[in-house]
Amino acid sequence: MKLLLRKKLIAMTGKVKSVDFHPSFSWILIGLYNGSLSIYDYNTQASVQYLEVTSHPIRCAKFMPEKNYIICGADDKKIRVYNYNTMEKVKEFEAHSDFIRSIIVHYKEPLFLTSSDDNTINLYDAGHDFKLKRTYDEHKDFVMRLAANPKDYTMFASGSMDKKIKIWSYNAPNSQMTLEGHAKGIGALAFCPLNDKPYLASGADDYSVKIWDYTNKQCVYTLKGHENNLSSLCFHPELPILISGSEDCTCKFWNINTAKVEDSRIFGYDCIWDITSYGDDNLIGMG
Secondary structure (H helix, E strand, C coil), rough: CCCCCCCCCCCCCCCEEEEEEECCCCCCEEEEEECEEEEEEECCCEEEEEECCCCEEEEEEEHHHHHHHEEEEECCCCEEECCCCCCCCEEEEEEECCCCCEEEECCCCCCCEEEEECCEEEEEECCCCCEEEEEEEEEEEEEEEECCCCCCCCCCEEECCCCCCEEEEEECCCCCEEEEECCCCCEEEEEECCCCCEEEEEEECEEEHHHHHHHHCCCEEEEECCCCCEEEEECCCCEEEEEECCCCEEEEEEECCHHHHHEECCCCCCCCCCCEECCCCCCCEEC
């Protein structure tokens, strides 16, 4: 498989901890370690919005398009919500008792999940004044990453420093399954969007990536090649390619049919903290 990578936007900022594409506009949202948010237009390479939010690091930020919202979580334990057209604050509240690590937004409903170093995952309803609907509390250590399943809107996964991956339903308080196999804590997760591949990928501090078939709880592949902790994972929206980012500063492109590396790149001089994709324009965003 030959991969042709063309750069569309390079924006020099502070340390980028989070990236997210808007599904309708040519925008990418950037959450920064310096406590700021940026929106760039990747077609014009122009800055659309910039906001200094807090003096604490922002580790996760997501669009909620049906509400015109940006939702971000920071090390001050707070969730902040902004209208991305006006950048006016809609809501601010303390969501956890420790750092907020990850956010995912439901594909259809005004719901979002947050995970934290307090070992919990919280479900909030943006349609009812950000009411806390449920807390998932089975993990025994920091919950580093959440991932939503694009093929099943009721399913999401969590990865923790307790070395466990759990798969959950929005509609039930207890996990549906637990996947174990990593030797150290898990820092990256991603569901495969391809219909013929019921896969969940996990990356850990043991320098490995595992691909799981979540229909039978089996590890399909263990991918080795990185030389430091895994920090981010993302499946290509159309091709059988998994992209991994690591604290070894490399980005690897794995063929999930052959479990082989198709390409390995160094795009900058630091860890790749987050990767996101947008299928309609065949785009991958990296921070």
